[in-house]
Each structure stands twice: as structure tokens, then as C-alpha cells.
Amino acid sequence: MKYISTRGNSTVDSTFDALLKGLSDDGGLYIPEKLPKVKFEKEEIEKFNYVDFANKIIGSIFDDIDKNDLRREIENAYATFEEDILPIKKLSNKYVMELYHGSTFAFKDFALSLLPRLIKLAIKEKNLEEKIVVLTATSGDTGSAALYGFKDVENTKIVVFYPTDGISEVQRRQMTTIDGKNTFAIAIKGNFDDAQSALKEIFTDDGFKEKLKSKKYVVSSANSINIGRLVPQIVYYYYSYYKLVEKDEIKNGEEISISVPTGNFGNILAGYLAKEMGLPIRDLICASNRNNILSDFINTGEYNVNREFYKTNSPSMDILISSNLERFLYYKLKDSESINKLMTDLKEKRFYKLDNLSIFNDIYGYSFNDEETIKGIKKVYDEFKYLMDTHTVIGYMAAEEYQKDENIKVLIASTASPYKFANSIAEALEIEQEGELENLKEIENITGIKLPKRFEDILNAEVTQNLVIDKSKMRDSILEVL
């Protein structure tokens, strides 16, 4: 597969090159030159497990990776998950895909348990002299999933930058207690956008990259700008759709819509790619928290970063500049000149506006604030005895709004375990708040929903990473770590 940049001035000839580079040299994002159409026959639907689905879908795009290598790495990646990799729960006319049964209890494990293994293959295949240093900015969940994924992977080092504020105690502990030989978590004074923007500058800073090269390192990214993050996420939309077919919940070919709690627009974009590849998805429902820049954009055509940034109780969606939106715009506008113009406006004016809203014909945007989020968790629990985390419930509430007008079933992406954001769950269930660990246990007592033992282990583990820096010092700390 060849990959082209959304900004039109750069291509790479192989999947391994795209995986290793992360961001394109012209500042754009790589997309596969063409998207294959994929569907599953009746016998496949009956016979295939998650790994089989992943193998067929990922293999159709990453078609230049050796088939046996790919199959093996996919098997190993998903062996780190619980036995039921992806349970699907039915709540009336909605279905919830629980994407949180991997190592760090968030959907990002689906891509980040595989990406490091593919990067390892790429290093070997390309006979690279240099080692790879993976640089990642995180709003919480990417960081822990990437650290776990890259931990002790040969010839790689990973440096994760996370904001000091706005992440949960479980998320912080997952990062600061990591004990790989090659894993580093560094706190940045500021918010996620600060860390992500500073990192994007590093990615296009040739002088700095030369400096790293002289130390025998090349940079790559584990953020969802990397195509290796996106492609594995297409799989679960397919898998869930066909599971619903198998269980006679929907007919094969029947359209459904998907609702995705959205921050950097990666997960929902994977759903859009599934649609482009032929999965019968009608609409995409983009669910935002109080940082509702995306739902505003969908409703008005104006993408305006000149607005207040809020710290919310769904911190993994506290993002104003959604990287993957650029890929979506490219697929819709099919014109890199327009993308360049929009992205220049974004950089210079922190604002852009579309002339034509027709690209939003199959996407809906809704947003909910913290209070609605807490009430939503309580309401879903009271109605179904089912617990959703603060992000997922926003997807649920968006689906509910959408279904007031549209009579169609909705598949909701449940992006994190409720236990990952225990203090908010405790608030919703009106549990006396003491500490996060006490809350976890009390939630388990009251709801009977099993607390994974790994949660406790993480909260009790020794802190090994405690560096806090100013964002202007990111380059220095990268060099120091290497």
C-alpha cells in the first residue's frame, strides 16, 4: 500500500514507512492511497473470531506486510486482552461495544497493543541502524496504552508527555508506575493541546530531528496521527456489526448508526473508514463534552479554537484541536489544496470556516456538560443496572438525542472502563468520597460489577516516574532521556 499526505506534498511507498514516520514531512497525515471494500460472507460470520476479523481487515490495507507475520502479531496483540475481547451489551435500541478489556482498560489498547509489534517488524524489515523513539502527547489514555504497548520492545524508547492536571488518579498511576527499561512518562505544566501542539512542532523540526539522528534515533508517534493507530480500530466496527447479525439483532445489510465519544476524532474516523469500506453504517454521531468545538463545527461549519478550554470529568475528550479531523476533511473534500488553506487558517487565526455544510450529511454533533454526564450515568444505571464511564455516557446521551428523530439502531463505542474514572462514578451513585481506591471498592460492593485486580495493583505500585517540566523544555528532556 502507498500512503499519501492529506496536504498533497508527500507520499510513502509502504506501510512500514508510514508507520515509522507517523506524521508526514509536509505536516499532513497519511492516508492509504485507496481504501479496499471489505465484507464478510455467511460462513465467515459464523466461524470468525476477533483475530480473524482483524486479520482480514487490517491485512486488506496493510497488504504489503507478510501475511504470517501480520497474523502472528495480531494474535499476540489480542492475547493481552481478557478472554472475551469485545463484549457487546444491548440496552433497548442501542448496543454498547465494550472496548475496554485490554491492558489499560480503554479502547486505545486495540491499536496500541498492535502498533509496537508492527513497528518492531518495520525496524527489522528495513534493517534500520537507528533506534526508534516514540514521542506521544496524551490526554490520559493514550499514554498508558502506549507505555504498556511499547514496554520492553527492542530498539524502541517511548516518551509520553501528559498534562499535570485533568487526568484521573488511575490514569496518572498507570503512567507513573510503569517500569519498562525503555519507558518514560513526563508531566507537562499545561493542558493536552499545549503538549500536542509542542510535539507537532518537534515532529516538523528538522534541526532537532538531525540532532536525534546523530544520536542514532529516529522519531515516530503513537498518537492517532499514526495510521497504525487508525486501521486496527476499523476492525471493531465490523466485528460488532456482524456479531449483531449473528445474534439476529440486525439483518445482514441493514443500516445502523454509530455514536462515538470524541476528542481527537480518531475513533469516530475509524468508523467512517469502515463505512467507506462498505460496512452498512448510515450516520456517525459525534459526541462532545463541554469542549464542544466538534459538535459546533458539525452544526455551523465554523471550527473556532478561540474559546475557553474547560477541564471536564471526561478528560480524554478535553481537546480543542482534533488532529484526525484533517483526514475526515480530506476524505470529504478530496482536495489537498483546500486542506492546506484550512490548516493554514487554523494555525494563523485559530479559526476556519467551510463554505458548504453538505459534507456533514452523514454526521451529527451533540454535546453534554459535566452535570449532564453525572446524571446520565445515574440514569443508565437506574434503568439497566449498567455502569458507563464519563466518556461513554456522553456517546449514549448523544445517541438518545439522535434517536428522537431517527428510527434506527445505534452502536455506541464504550471507550473506557467505568472504574478508570471512579470518582465521577462515585459522585453519580452518591457514594461518600474518600479516596479513589476506596471508591473503587465501594462501587464494586454496591453494583456487583467486578473490579479487575490489575486496578488495585496499579494504585499500590511504586511510582518510578516523577519528572514535571515546562512545555518549553520538552526537547531538552527528550535528549536527556535518550
Ligand SMILES: *Cc1c(COP(=O)(O)O)cnc(C)c1O
Ligand atoms: C481517547 C479517548 C476518547 C477520544 O477518542 P478520540 O479517538 O481521540 O476521538 C474518548 N474516550 C476515552 C475514554 C478515551 O481514552
